[in-house]
Amino acid sequence: MGRRQKDPAPGSWVVEVRKRAVPLSMAAGAALFVAAGLDVVHRHQSASDEKYAAAKPAAKSESTPPRFVVGVRKAGDGLVVRDVREGEDVGLAVAAPAGRRFHQVAPAKGGSYVVASYASRTVEFQRLRLEKSGRPKALENLPKATVPGISTSFSDLAVSPDGDRIAYVTYRGNAGRIDVVSTSTGTRKVWTAASPAHINSLSWAGDTLAFVWHPLRMVAGKVTEVRHQVRTLDTKGQGGDLKMSKAVLTLPKGGTTAVLARDGRTLVAGIVQNGQLSLQAFTVATGRPANALWKQKVSGSVTRLGTDRTGRHFLATASDGRLHAQDVPPVTGVDLADAAW
Numbered sequence: 001m002g003r004r005q006k007d008p009a010p011g012s013w014v015v016e017v018r019k020r021a022v023p024l025s026m027a028a029g030a031a032l033f034v035a036a037g038l039d040v041v042h043r044h045q046s047a048s049d050e051k052y053a054a055a056k057p058a059a060k061s062e063s064t065p066p067r068f069v070v071g072v073r074k075a076g077d078g079l080v081v082r083d084v085r086e087g088e089d090v091g092l093a094v095a096a097p098a099g100r101r102f103h104q105v106a107p108a109k110g111g112s113y114v115v116a117s118y119a120s121r122t123v124e125f126q127r128l129r130l131e132k133s134g135r136p137k138a139l140e141n142l143p144k145a146t147v148p149g150i151s152t153s154f155s156d157l158a159v160s161p162d163g164d165r166i167a168y169v170t171y172r173g174n175a176g177r178i179d180v181v182s183t184s185t186g187t188r189k190v191w192t193a194a195s196p197a198h199i200n201s202l203s204w205a206g207d208t209l210a211f212v213w214h215p216l217r218m219v220a221g222k223v224t225e226v227r228h229q230v231r232t233l234d235t236k237g238q239g240g241d242l243k244m245s246k247a248v249l250t251l252p253k254g255g256t257t258a259v260l261a262r263d264g265r266t267l268v269a270g271i272v273q274n275g276q277l278s279l280q281a282f283t284v285a286t287g288r289p290a291n292a293l294w295k296q297k298v299s300g301s302v303t304r305l306g307t308d309r310t311g312r313h314f315l316a317t318a319s320d321g322r323l324h325a326q327d328v329p330p331v332t333g334v335d336l337a338d339a340a341w
Contacts, residue, residue, distance in 0.1 A: 063312070065084075065308070065313045065341075066084070066107075066308050066309075066313065066341045067083060067084060067085060067134065068081055068082065068083060068084065068090065068130060068134040068341065069081070069082050069084055069339055069340065069341040070105050070113045070115075070128060070130075070339065070340050070341070071105075071336045071338070071339045072102045072103070072104065072105050072115070072336060072337045072338040072339070073102075073335070073336070073337065074335060074336065074337045075101075076096060076101030076102045076103060076118075076337065077095065077096050077101065077102075078093045078094060078095050078096060078102070079093065079094040079096075079102060079105070079115065079128065079136070079139075080093045080094075081130060081134050081135070081136055083134055084341070090133065090134035090135055091131075091133075091134065091135030091136050092135075092136065094128065094136050094139055096117055097117055097124075097126070099119050100117040100118060100119040100124070101117060101118055101119065102115055102116070102117050102118075102337075103116045103117065103118045103123075103151050103155060103157075103337070103338070104116040104151075104155060104156065104157035104168075104337075104338050105128075105157070105338050105339065105340045106157045106158055106159050106306075106340050107159070107307075107308050107309035107340045107341065108127065108159040108163055108309060109159070109161070109162065109163030109309065110163065111129075111130065111309065112127050112128060112129045112130075113127070113128040113130075113340055114126070114127055114128075114142070114157070114159050114166060115127075115128055115139075116151065116155075116157050116168060118151040121148060121149065121150055122146060122147070122148055122149075123146065123147040123148075123149065123151050123168055123170065124141070124142075124145075124146050125141075125142040125145045125146075125166060125183070126139050126140060126141055126142060127139070127140045127142055142183045144182070144183060144184065144185060144186035145166055145181045145182070145183045145186060146181070146186075147166075147168050147170060147179040147181060147188070148170075149170025149171070149172070149177060149179070150170055150171050150172065151168075151170055151171075152170075152171050153337075154169070154171065154176075154198050154199075154200065155168065155169045155170060155171070156168070156169045156199065156200050156201070156202045156211075157169075157202065158202035158203055158204055158209070159204075160204045161204055161206070161262060161311075163183075164182055164183055164184055165180055165181070165182055165183070165204075165235070166180070166181050166183060167179070167180050167202045167204070167209050167235075168181070169199045169200070169202065169211075173196070174196035174197070174198075174216055175192070175193045175194070175195065175196055175197070176193050176197050176198060176199040176242075177190060177191065177192045177193065178190070178191045178199065178202075178209070178211065178233070178242065180209065180235050189235065189238070189239040190239045191233060191239050191240060191241065191242045191244065191245070192240075192241060192242060193241075193242045194241060194243075195215065195216075196215070196216040197213055197214055197215045197216055198214040198216065198225060199211050199212070199213060199214070200212050200214070200256075200257065200304070201230075201257045201258055201259060201304075201305060203258075203259045203260045203307070204260070204262075205260045205261065205262055205263065205264035206262075206264060207234060207235050207236045208232050208233070208234060208235070208260070208264055209232065209233045209235050210230060210231070210232045210233075210248070210258070210259070210260035210267070211230075211231060211233070211245075212228055212229065212230055212231075212251070212256065212257060212258055213228075213229045213230075213231050213242075213245075214226075214227070214228055214229075214256075215227060227250060227251075228250070228251040228255055228256050229247055229248075229249070229250045229251070230247075230248045230249040230250075230251065230258045230260075230267060230269075231245040231246060231247050231248060232245060232246050232248055232260070233245040233246075248267065248284055248287070249267060249269075249282055249284075249287045251269055251271070252271060253273070254271045254272040254273040254301070255269045255270065255271045255272075255280075255302075256270070256301055256302055256303070257269065257270045257302050257303070257304060257305040257316075258270070258282075258305065259305055259306065259307055259311075259314070260284075261311065262311040264284065265283070265284050265285065266281050266282065266283060266284060266290065267281070267282045267283075267284055268280070268281050268282075268293065268305070268314065269281075269282060269305070270302035270305045270316045271302075272298055272300070272301050272302055272318075275297055275298065275299065276295055276296070276297055276298065277295065277296050277297070277298035277302060277316060277318070277324055278292050278294075278295045279292065279293040279294050279295070279305075279314060279316065279326075280292050280293070281293060293314070293326070294326040294327075296324050296330070298318050298320070298322070298324060298330075299318065299319075299320040299322075300318045300319030300320040301318065301319045302316050302317065302318055302319075303317050303318060303319050304316070304317040304338075305317075306339075306340065308340075308341050313325075313341070314326070315339070315341060317333055317339075318330075321333055321334030322334075323339070
């Protein structure tokens, strides 16, 4: 399925991380990927002029692309924060907990980020908060949220819009599993696959969790993905077999990733054909294509498609190691295992 590999590789963001210390990160490079995507506006009536005035900044902040991005180094040894307008690292890099490696990062409620760290067949989660300047403020453990299993380069992470539930993909051999765990109570539900498959593109719409299902077959002596199907899972129900999920759309040729809009009515997929990446919307009810949000030239397939915490701004990562967003040139991302904004 085209998930990015976590093999160490040289790159402009890689710097020395001192053991058990928060290291200095001074890597240079441009990182301008202000993303703009599906424009879903939630308007609320105010009971008074004061409430209306207070609501204005929030509405403006949701329509403005994020300024900072959090990246996981491929070695998993640290996190860096970068100002996407200036192209500079902000503050000190944050070292991984002792004996653990960061694997995934996702945007969360309140402008924070949830980070998955892995060791000894256990996934733990931390919350990274930033100051207004973008400098890392605190990395806090989420002690009630843990997921047993093997985290790999094909794992994935998504945080629900309410900020309480974390969805994470682990593997047993080539069979994927989705865990949904509450950060406040530790309650966990599990859905497992009986057959080999990769799972990526986790995204939330209320209690619905969407993912892209990639069944694996042996073709010419190699394990190969045979199709890319978007499925949805009702997380209010009991855990069990992933067959309980509902097939929504088989992605067309060139499509490997898709994100469910927050209203649950639209899917946005990254489609590559003839060297061009198109962010294509589909109607969930009919499976028919709607409008193309934007297009760019690209080399290779899309390995990851994600949104910011509002679900409105998109960033696509291609197998050529570049990051693609609307109205800006591609930015190198070959040195990153994961990124969130």
